[in-house]
Amino acid sequence: MLRRAGYVAGGLVLVAGAVVALRNVDAPSEQNPPPPAPIQTTVKEFVNEAAVAPKPGARPERPANLTLIPGPHRLQVTWAAKTPGYEVQLRGDGDVLRTRLVAGNAMQFDGLENTVEYQVDVRAVDSFGQRSEPSTARKRPSANRPDESRYALVDHFDGPVAPDPARWRLANNAACARMTRGLGDDSRRLVISAACGNESVALRSRTPLQLKDIGGELGRMMIETDCPAKDGSLVLDLVPGPADLIDTSPPPGTLRVKITADSVTLPGADAVAIPPKTGLSVRWELVLRTDGLSLWRDGTKVAASGFVPTWTTATPLFGFTGPPNGLTYIGIDAIGLSSADTPPFVAPPRITSTNISRAANTELMAGVLGGQLRMTVRTTIREQMMPFTVEIAGRAFPARPAVEGHVFAPSYRFPIVADLPADALVLSGDRRELRITVRGANPAISPVVQHAELELIPDPATKPSPNQAEPPPEPAARPALMLASFDTQFLDAAGQKIENNEIMSRSRVVLEVNADGGSAQAGLAGVEIFVDNKRIVGIPTMVDGPAVAGQWRVALNSGAFEPGPHILEVKAVSTDPNVAPGFTNTTWSIPR
Incomplete structure (x- = not known):
């Protein structure tokens, strides 16, 4: 044993x-x-007994009216077709240099050489990745620009320093954006990269727009940019005061022009519909005259108004709002103003309103006689906030509205300014930052400081210290490509939308899946449909290569599912392992 x-x-x-x-x-x-699970980059065809999936049809027709529009170091490409997506290839000496998948009928290649002739091939791509025969055209970029003789200040952002901090400042909420020279294809452009949700960012000109009657024209401002995209907006503001960041409740006297992909709105006039030009850089020009305003797009007048401002000097702001996902990447090719009187510049220090503790090491700002602190504050508290004060290093300074007569309202951005003497510019800590606290009429209440900027007065007798200036941001790269956005709806046998997804009888219904893309998309490998976490359909979209966007109608036998509510999920899979899959889900109800 x-x-x-x-x-x-x-x-x-x-x-x-x-x-x-x-x-x-x-x-x-x-x-x-354990090793990571392999990333899905393909979709296998699959249909269970409760569904009937669509099949590829005839190949799409080749795009018509292919046109190449040359510009400085760029080619704009437009065509006519009605398919969900397109594959656009740029060739030089026979080799494919770049390939883009787009959902619109226009796109732009930047960073090209003006002396090289390029070939562009455009193929239509249907919902299953089938490609048409290519349409082909050849052209060289052109160094020629539109007439800019009426602008005293023009910046093409192609100098040794871009952007020039003495000319342009970026205002945004809590450093959610940065403004730099672009990288790669965008190396000859100014780029604004932001992740600010639905909040706008603003590029401020330090050069004011000063009105002067010359033959009936008072002044003008111009920007050439690819904003707005399909979603988002571009806003041109002329504010009669030192404001940096405003929103839908601008200061009194502000001249505001709002531009979306398909409309423009001038003060004193209704919105005017315009044909979209998304995916391309567009030159917008706002002309102020003694008899009103006019807005021009690429040399063509698109809107007019009888509005005439009462002020003679204003701060130009170029405001940008991105798509619903909050990610914004904007290319700017040129900005122009009819005025060129730029004030002297001293690089400002870092400013913080979140670290207000006293530092053991402090120093005074060198080479300045004082400055104006420009702030944008906001609070939802419905109490009397004015007058505001600013506290710096134990001292309090009065702050006033940036524009006289502007009344604070809760929830809106409110620009204020405070004049600071030289001995108030105390920089704290190793970061040499100006630490501020803004208080309302009740000292116990502090509004949120969304943005703060310091305009400094140089001291001709001394020099500023470069170590005290806020360092410039690193250049911004283009964000990674994303899949098109997906949505779903249920249709009855007559093709009509079923409201609230409430199926009235246990019969066949149609699930319509739509993918809507933009000017640059990741390739789509396929779509999978799940009901209550069980896969019922797999639709590959890679017949000749990845699809871009599209529409798929899947017939569902509602009688094959138990009565009651069910969760339906659509998963979109990219051909690129670095692109996250897309998901959308909805609830549908089946009667007993």
């Missing part, structure tokens, strides 16, 4: 040893974690 027990015990030891050895080699542990 003892020998038997010993044998068994020995056997257990041996088996345990074998198990341990196997675990050391094959099983995951803290030292040897």
